[in-house]
Amino acid sequence: MIDTLTQFWRAFLYWDGQRVSGLAVTLWLLVASLVVGFLMAVPLAVARVSTNRCISMPVRFYTYVFRGTPLYVQLLLIYTGIYSFEFIRSHELTDAFFRSGYHCAIAAFSLNTCAYTTEIFAGAMRSMSHGEVEAARAYGMNWFTLYRRIIIPSSLRSSLPLYGNEVILMLHATSVAFTATVPDILKVARDANSATYQSFQAFGIAALLYMTISFAMVAVFRRAERHWLGYL
Template sequence: MIDILNQFWRAFLYWDGQGFSGLAVTLWLLDASLFIGFILAVPLAVARISKNKFLSVAVWCYTYVFRGTPLYVQLLLIYTGLYGFEFVRSTEVLSAVFRSGYYCSIIAFALNTCAYTTEIFAGAMRTTNHGEIEAARAYGMSWFTMYRRIVIPSALRRSLPQYGNEVILMLHATSVAFTATVPDILKVARDANAATYQSFQSFGIAALLYLAVSFALVALFRQAEQRWLAYLAVRPH
């Protein structure tokens, strides 16, 4: 393992100004996909619990498809499948996007995590305390104001434990990005294995890096839960 670290530590961990390390690429994929997925999931969760059947069913179909199919297949469809259409190849912007492994990976990861996050947020919104809703109506809040100030903030706080699990799963899911030629942690580990034929050491380093990032994320979410879910803690009488 020492030999591999001597040869590939820059590729795993260091940025020399010419290219990002595998760790940096993995974190970048994770951050970008989570940001896009979160931004999309909030309004989609509201639509998911809407009384408008057209909106609700449309969002349900989207989440059902992306939660019911493997992320690996989704990435292959976006990266190698969509570029097969003539209108994609003939459109300059679409052609540039779907030729890039980075863009295709982010699109696939964002759509996937958005589907799971939408259902997490929608479930939390459904279980909003009825007293909070009644209080908001008593104050004369409009539907939009009630969701903006009461329902959505409350649901996001109560979703923290489930959303933390989704973030960890998304971190692990980024490992399929190597199939789109993205030089993430696993791609560097595969290169190290190909160069040294030391499979256990090469992939062991990758596993340790994923483990370290997972521990850091768990610690961050524990801190967030202690701060924003303190009001739900059981207090001694």
């Protein structure tokens, strides 16, 4: 029994020059998608709260589409659906991108988390105190300076609790990466289960790894909330 569990742990955590561990792949997918999604979400949130409908409506449509469809379907469309088009396969750059399961998984996860993060940040911008904005305008700040120094920093701080939940949900969502043949934690668990038929041990270790990462991220966000939201 102990030898079997040791082999399972090695399957999840083993890392050498030729094969990356399932844990490392999951963390890489999570970090890459969160970074790309965050960088996209900040300007999109500004556009989302714009009073110009020509600017806000395309962003609204994008967030509704990606929040209204399952991530699993989005990954399948990007990994298998887009690659079925001839003009995608005929260009070397797009062919190389959509042929890689890693690229497709990161693209799907980034677009998905960006949609949710955009709405989180946009909601925080709408709920800002009107007095803060008026005070900034009284100091003579222009539109760009107002957003850079007042609205965006304040919104990011106030949205920390909701964004922390989104990060946890994104970690759990990476479990569908096996659809694109990406060897993440769940893919390793499925392979171990297929090889040994010991489902409880294989998926139990996968659940323990997900739970450990989740608790670590909860601790990080609680510390961040105490630091940046202590005045509340």
